[in-house]
Amino acid sequence: MTDDRRTTVPVWTLATADTRVPALTEGESMTAERLAELRGVLAALADEPIVTLEVHPLPEKVDRGRGIRLDAVSPLAQHLSQFITRASRSSLTTARATASGENLYCMVVPAKVAAQFGRGLVRPMAPKGSTGGVYGTLVNSANGRIAAHATFVPVGGAAAAGTAGGAGATAGAVAAGGTALTVAAPLVLMAVAAGVSAHADHKRQQAIEHITELLEQLQQDKLDDEHSALNGCRAAIDKATAVLLDQGKLGVSLGLDSAVHTLDTALSRAEGRLAGWQGALDALPEGEPVELGTLTKAFPGIDEDGGTFRAHLELASLAIALKRRVAVVQAVEHAQGEPGNPFENFTGALRREQRSLDALESGIADVLVRLSALELARPSGRRPVFTNSEVDRLLRAAHRLHRLSDGAVADSRATDVAIEMARDKDGSVVVFPALPA
Numbered sequence: 262m263t264d265d266r267r268t269t270v271p272v273w274t275l276a277t278a279d280t281r282v283p284a285l286t287e288g289e290s291m292t293a294e295r296l297a298e299l300r301g302v303l304a305a306l307a308d309e310p311i312v313t314l315e316v317h318p319l320p321e322k323v324d325r326g327r328g329i330r331l332d333a334v335s336p337l338a339q340h341l342s343q344f345i346t347r348a349s350r351s352s353l354t355t356a357r358a359t360a361s362g363e364n365l366y367c368m369v370v371p372a373k374v375a376a377q378f379g380r381g382l383v384r385p386m387a388p389k390g391s392t393g394g395v396y397g398t399l400v401n402s403a404n405g406r407i408a409a410h411a412t413f414v415p416v417g418g419a420a421a422a423g424t425a426g427g428a429g430a431t432a433g434a435v436a437a438g439g440t441a442l443t444v445a446a447p448l449v450l451m452a453v454a455a456g457v458s459a460h461a462d463h464k465r466q467q468a469i470e471h472i473t474e475l476l477e478q479l480q481q482d483k484l485d486d487e488h489s490a491l492n493g494c495r496a497a498i499d500k501a502t503a504v505l506l507d508q509g510k511l512g513v514s515l516g517l518d519s520a521v522h523t524l525d526t527a528l529s530r531a532e533g534r535l536a537g538w539q540g541a542l543d544a545l546p547e548g549e550p551v552e553l554g555t556l557t558k559a560f561p562g563i564d565e566d567g568g569t570f571r572a573h574l575e576l577a578s579l580a581i582a583l584k585r586r587v588a589v590v591q592a593v594e595h596a597q598g599e600p601g602n603p604f605e606n607f608t609g610a611l612r613r614e615q616r617s618l619d620a621l622e623s624g625i626a627d628v629l630v631r632l633s634a635l636e637l638a639r640p641s642g643r644r645p646v647f648t649n650s651e652v653d654r655l656l657r658a659a660h661r662l663h664r665l666s667d668g669a670v671a672d673s674r675a676t677d678v679a680i681e682m683a684r685d686k687d688g689s690v691v692v693f694p695a696l697p698a
Contacts, residue, residue: 270315270412273348274415277310277450290414310374310604311371317366319363328694331691337448345359352416354414363685370679371677452692454589455692456693458589465495471578473488475575479568493520511594539627595609630665676697678695680693
């Protein structure tokens with residue numbers, strides 16, 4: 262859905278700690294392109310992470326089912342409500358924009374800062390039945406720009422004095438030799454954590470859909486057991502996420518330890534399978550066509566719509582998605598345990614947790630790219646002529662082989678990350694999956 266309405270959009274610059282930046286022109290309208298340039302300048306010149314927060318009218322149709330719902334007493338909802346109240350007192354533009362109580366807030370984290378989350382944490386998610394689009398309430402799937410038809414107005418001085426949040430820093434106005442920035446580490450931390458967690462859970466849902474379809478065709482008990490074990494981890498991860506977003510403490514009763522053990526086992530299987538695939542590809546004669554029979558021995562079912570190989574790919578994808586969500590939970594716990602600089606602790610914990618996942622995902626992507634580049638040879642045999650069914654099978658297999666790279670995730674370039682939050686009149690918030698802006 263695209264916000265095509267020409268409207269005034271207040272924009273704040275939020276810091277996660279006291280920092281100094283060049284003075285910005287406050288109150289003058291700007292385009293979406295100019296705002297994007299501003300984010301890049303802020304990220305390059307500031308010593309601490311700086312994000313922008315926009316407030317848009319809430320669209321009539323918003324699919325809240327794909328986000329994480331937080332009630333009005335949750336820390337994120339409270340931080341957002343307090344911020345809105347203070348901002349409205351000091352800015353008539355903000356007061357008018359938020360008067361209805363129902364708005365869509367978009368927090369954009371610059372690429373430089375987003376890179377700290379980990380290389381593979383946020384990537385585009387193609388909607389089912391669509392080509393080239395990504396999920397997002399405000400993002401135009403045609404050009405990737407946020408609310409391109411809106412007029413953005415920078416506003417500042419949102420707070421005079423703040424309150425310490427459970428995540429550590431205070432929310433207040435800082436004017437240290439430059440533009441007054443709102444220090445809102447708890448708000449930024451909670452929004453990023455919820456958006457990234459929602460993104461990882463959506464990847465899990467996509468993998469579950471694919472695996473279910475494949476297992477119905479394969480009817481293999483061992484693969485079904487792997488799928489059930491992984492899917493069984495969701496409840497513990499959901500509970501742990503909810504507890505930490507409420508700034509609670511994780512306990513043994515949540516079952517997160519056993520879920521992590523199951524995930525580690527699944528990831529170990531995925532790494533073993535990846536090593537086998539890499540070895541099989543290395544053994545093929547370089548630059549020569551490969552017979553389909555030779556390929557299917559190492560990659561069972563690769564010439565079919567389903568097949569064991571594709572099921573193994575989806576199981577690996579599911580394990581990675583679940584583990585990434587656990588990484589967010591662990592990072593939030595670490596940041597809340599050391600309140601001195603929660604955002605720095607958060608991003609540091611994420612990086613440590615994700616290195617092995619990035620390597621596994623990159624290895625799988627490389628295998629898919631290498632497979633898609635293979636040329637299939639004619640079946641060996643004494644017959645000079647082949648049947649129509651043999652020719653059709655070879656053509657179908659070649660087509661499926663070349664399309665494998667479509668599912669490869671190899672682009673590691675950092676992009677701005679958008680986190681959208683729908684706020685209702687009662688103060689509750691739905692945080693949607695984070696996505697490249």
